[in-house]
Amino acid sequence: MAGKMRRSEAGTSSSSNSGGETVVVDCGRRRSSCGYCKSVGRTSISHGLWARSITVDDYQDLLDRGWRRSGCFLYKPEMEKTCCPSYTIRLRASNFVPSKEQLRVLRRMQRFLDGSLDVNKKVEVVDDPKVSKGTCSCACHEVSSSGTKESLSSKNEEKNRAEHIAKYLSDQVDNAVRSCAESGDFLCSIQLPKASVKQVSPAKRKLLAEGANDLLYSSNIAFQIVATIRRVLAAENDPRHNAENNNLSPKVIAEKLAAALNQLSETSGLSVKACNGHINFYTTATQASSTEGAQIVTGSKESAAGCKRKVCCMRKSAKHSQLKRRKLEIHLKRSSFDPEEFALYRRYQMTVHNDTPDHVTEISYRRFLVDTPLVPVPPSGDGRVPPCGFGSFHQQYVVDGKLIAVGVIDILPKCLSSKYLFWDPDFAFLSLGKYSALQEIGWVTENQVHCPSLQYYYLGYYIHSCSKMRYKAAYRPSELLCPLRYQWVPCNIASPLLDRKPYIVLSDHALLQNGESLLPHASENVIEMQHDDNCDEDTNDILIDDSEEMIEAESESSDDESGPETSGQTLENNDVGDILIGLKGSRVRYKDVQRAFGPRQRSYLESQLLRYKRVVGAEMSERIVYSLG
Known part of the structure; x- marks a missing residue:
């Protein structure tokens, strides 16, 4: 089943920069092996949407509800059930204070460009490559004993x-x-x-x-x-x-x-x-x-x-006798297939991640890092859109004409969302993962002049129990998204809580620490949806590749494990009547077409719509057109 978000229906989105529609296919719950804790079973649990297109405003709103994208696939961890709860992490760029290590990375790059860094005596480093600042990450800055x-x-x-x-x-x-x-x-x-x-x-x-x-x-x-x-x-x-x-x-x-x-x-x-x-x-x-x-x-x-x-x-x-000066250029281009980028990606995956050649194909690369559902928005010149526009981009790092790294990013109304970085293994000594993150933070700060709504740098998911993810919290002062109320909590408050338990309702502890009452801040709808004991155990599971590169909605199988639990509930109690339905090219509310379905069809469909509403939120579900064909 599919859905479309219509800007004309929304009205309450963060801005109206984008045109077009957001078209998604609801893939349901997904189970996979976990690339973080390396579990044997399918312990990583998330909800998936396959996006045919999505406006930048809608994707920004989904990010702020804990969603991320891998190619055209959108996913959100089921925080209470998954083995490694993944918290969305962001940084207000204007407040960023670089650490000594981050400053050293900048100085090392400057020395390399000046020609004063002896690259023949470079330290053997496996950089924190933001292997996916939005997904998973590599070993961070490991130095060999001989190095x-x-x-x-x-x-x-x-x-x-x-x-x-x-x-x-x-x-x-x-x-x-x-x-x-x-x-x-x-x-x-x-x-x-x-x-x-x-x-x-x-x-x-x-x-x-x-x-x-x-x-x-x-x-x-x-x-x-x-x-x-x-x-x-x-x-x-x-x-x-x-x-x-x-x-x-x-x-x-x-x-x-x-x-x-x-x-x-x-x-x-x-x-x-x-x-x-x-x-x-x-x-x-x-x-x-x-x-x-x-x-x-x-x-x-x-x-x-x-x-x-x-x-x-x-x-x-x-x-x-003479130092060799180098020239670094950073080019920002719309997401598209580039043979030179693919060659670098292929070398990176096989050298750094030990992928086999048959695993690093052009098709998998396109699906993972080139294909994007985001509807591009051109620059407007009115202070609402930056000079490059909104959408998905590749940021190329070129030294003396040689491509050494590519950052895959999304530029949205409120943020630069960093998705992945791949780099030339010969340049690992430059810590390009850290360097590109610092450049992306700087980009946000610079472009606030052109687009004041651009404030944040999103580093993807943060998993406190995964040591390879800890580098993200080093970009201070960052904050984590509460999985219940979707409020932002400073990392320095969240970190000691996550030391004790991997899943925490962060806003509870943050509010209690400030001596505030929880009730005025909690949305009743959100609380009900997050803690509903009758939540479907579902149904349409899919194995997601550990690297999150091979997510394919077309290959899914649908096997209803337990059957819809809400089959006996009425429409009024479930409150799905205002969800927008797409039927033969038309856009109608579900309450206006429910009589077109038989009792069993209606019962099953309403259970799917209710689960769908839980994961995208009540407000966004009213902007989403749930396509029935």
Whole structure:
């Protein structure tokens, strides 16, 4: 049996961005083996709908009732019955606070693009690939023991090299300070502080200077010199104190010292510039240098520190003569079949998931990640639709013309819903699962300017008992959907509750914690439908593949296990009269056509309609056309 949601009938949807209709086939309850707890039996229980088409508004409403899609198949776990209750999880993008690990992922990608990441010494990582941020996920950031040792050794080597370079630059700045003092530039013969040159972290580069991507080291010695001179002159009541203040500034001194250090560009491959009182050291166009690539070569002259044969020329070896910069492009395109994407998906599935070649077919790929029931909505320019429009998209990550990852997403009136990511196994060291999630969160924030209703990032289902799902809660502050009242509860409140029991009515505990009464917040209809002891044990089960790639409504068998339990109930008690029925192209309410069915047909149909109403909600059931042909 099938149904259609009509926008004209709805009226109460979240917006009216979409045209067209939502056409679904009610597949009933589904039982399958579980890909999360690896149960032997068919312990994963959900309700399924096969969508021929669906408006973005209706899908947004279904998401907020715990539904998800896999291709054209919509499914919702029966939370009280299934072995691994799956809670919808979302994040308000504007409130996102990245963790240290997430910032490290961004820095690693930047170093890779800058060319300063030594990819030959990369850590062997099996990334958290959002294998499906909407379905199941892979092992998250597992590092092999040999990779860990290699990484630590590489980090120690880089740290020592950076310290050596910083020491050399500090000596050179001290030489410049001494030279300027002897020439009378500072107008004061006092003991001046020693210079300290520090490496500039990628996160701080943009705060310091223009051209920050090439900035490697910096010193604030000019500020220390000014403070020292002013303190001495003031203490001695030197009449030059006030006059000195007019001309003595960190900016002026930094410029003098930078001029005295210009010879460094010839001997070290670094250029020196003064910027707002700081002395900054940059890579040059012809001799790039970094903590990963630069090497210290000892010379034959005495250094400023007095050590024999220790003048550093900082020339890079031939192997690292020039850093290779890379270009990352992110392309957003409507969901469609792309041979290059399929080739990458096939390689990803066989390498990361150990799928056999005959399992990764073009047909299965199309059904899982290309086919979509969402009716596309073009951009409107009126602030109600983003520039890309609404619908299903593939987000391609391309480095120097090579496709390295594809994110499958839905863009809806309130959110970006992330469904799946597949990536080139050769680039696992970049943690592309985490990186793409951060990019998708950023996309939502950026597009709020064009479409204010876009507020959230949906990561799919969260299963607290599955360790591979825990990464989703790391995007903070996220919240989980209560399976009873469909209210959103912060993860920090829900997590300790789920430690004790896999299925929890989250809103009960959240309200009690706030000292509020449950009754005003609870919908009587929702409570009745969720806790109805007479709920049908049903009927049309289907095995759903563990990866949720091979869900096929056409192959279902219908075997009524127990028979409809509501056969003796009246229409008034069941209250299905306002459900919209599709009959031979017409759209009518069930109460207007119920007499067209015989007693047995009517009894069976009403039990199906009642179960259907329970899973989609009373409001949406009145917008849905339940097709009878």
